[in-house]
Amino acid sequence: MSLKRTILDLRKRKDEVLKGGGEKAIEKQAAMGKLTARERILYILDKGSFHEYDMFVEHAARDFDMDKMTLAGDGVIIGTGTIDGSPVCIFAQDFTVAGGSLGLMHARKITKIMDHSLKMRVPLIGINDSGGARIQEGVNSLAGYGEIFFRNTLASGVIPQISVILGPCAGGAVYSPALTDFVFVVNQISKMFITGPGVIKTVLGEEISMEELGGAKVHAEITGNAHFYAESELECFEQIKQLISYIPWNNSQKAKVHETAKPKFKKKIENIVPSDPKLPYDIRDIIKAITDKSDFFEIMEYFAPNIVIGFGRMEGQTIGFVANQPKVMAGVLDCDSSDKAARFIRYCDSFNIPIITLEDLPGYLPGVDQEHAGVIRHGAKILYAYSEATVPKITVIIRKAYGGGYIAMNSRHLRADFVFAWPTAEIAVMGPEGAANIVFRKEIAEAEDPEAMRQQKIQEYKNKFANPYVAAAQGYIDEVIEPEETRNILLHALQVSANKSISGPSKKHGIPPF
């Protein structure tokens, strides 16, 4: 064969693979409102940057007449490319090829690109669109999943791992996304569950649709399995690109520093917050009042919205924000919000992202459901995460900082680097109402007019303790600041924390209350 002929032959072979599962299967994919695996990769990566590997890998199934079939690329595409110039490794399951089912070679391709991303210390993006294990390959497909999960765990905290659910992801397959840092879902397209509606109906008699059981909204709002929710695949890809712009390539680097810019938010910061600590406002307005360009990239917007987490920039540097949200559930800590914040704090700590905490909460949510759901161990996660984190940790107390909530929200006692408080801050063991009822129980009960006495005692307690100065007198607060100064003081605190270096006792790893 002449060289020219070999080249033509190579092109022909590649063209065959590029057809994926064939025209009919691609039409079916489009009819479900889904892009093909290859289109997805090309949308996410910089134009012309994608290089595919293992195109000619053949599947390993030899039973059930499978040996007579060819499966293009064994149903998964792997490769490398760039997003806004940053290198990433990527894989995408191809639903048009045998339903994207996972067999031995399919899994080997995925683990190959995972090994590559870990070795090269670059982020890994996995696009999941698969009917699950390839039953014909039996235990080999289980082995494949196991090897993926193991690598997810090994790479956790070393390289950013992103999962994009763009189709079904059911049974054991869900555990790879669950082990990664960020999970993206798209309305009507993503479906994740351990046990499907069919089995649930047979066994439990509960009838539920796939969408209601494990659709995008369910995971974004109820389970907390998803971090980003989009209405379309294209919106989802934009979110991925944005996320990549905020995070470093790996745990030994810092996120790319962007050009500094002033906040766009014009409203006076002190006008956002009602002085009555019992009235709500949107804490995200405070975040936007202090970040560059007023940009705030919120994570898990719909799950446990009583705490707000996400990235913003301060003088171009990526900052992780953790903030109580008085607008929802009065900003209380509960099982879900503790879980949400704790994981984010650990993410920031792993990837060298300073944490700014904005505090305004009345405490933990009371209720039998909370106690029985384990608010003790869930609530402990946030204490653990803050205590353990060694990145710069700065707290601003806006209004309420009561009781256990005060301790949990990156207090001085958990080794915060800086704790600032607005003059509206109230740092106390509990709110004046509760405290007065306990401290002056006798006086109130014995008074001629108990209600008048209660109000008087509440006022006395308020005057004496509902302020930042009692805590400031102990040095628990470093500085009481005017609201308008917040951004400048935070910038200064970040600047002086830039080379922070501390270490704890040597250990293999801690035992967080998972």
Next chain:
Amino acid sequence: MAEEKVETIIVHSAVYKTEYTNKYRNRVKWEKPNEGEILSFMPGTIIDVFVKPGDLLKKEDPLLILEAMKMHNNVLMPFDGKVVSVHVKPGDKIPKKHAMLEIKAI
């Protein structure tokens, strides 16, 4: 104009104006379980019933067999007591939390 919905959360006697999450609105309120009712823990089929009203039983005496998830599950008497009434018979298909028996401590 739609009336503004005000939801409140009480922490340590203070009432905070705020907005609930759907999850909180839909939460199951806790109720003290009725010890006198033996409820099915899963939907299933009654295979056999060993007791009738008036029977005096010791703790852990078998009451009935409920088939659920392909398993024959022995349902046992939770304490020493008496059978008040029986609401199922062999062959019955029952949903979850169905009151199968009423019992009383003696």
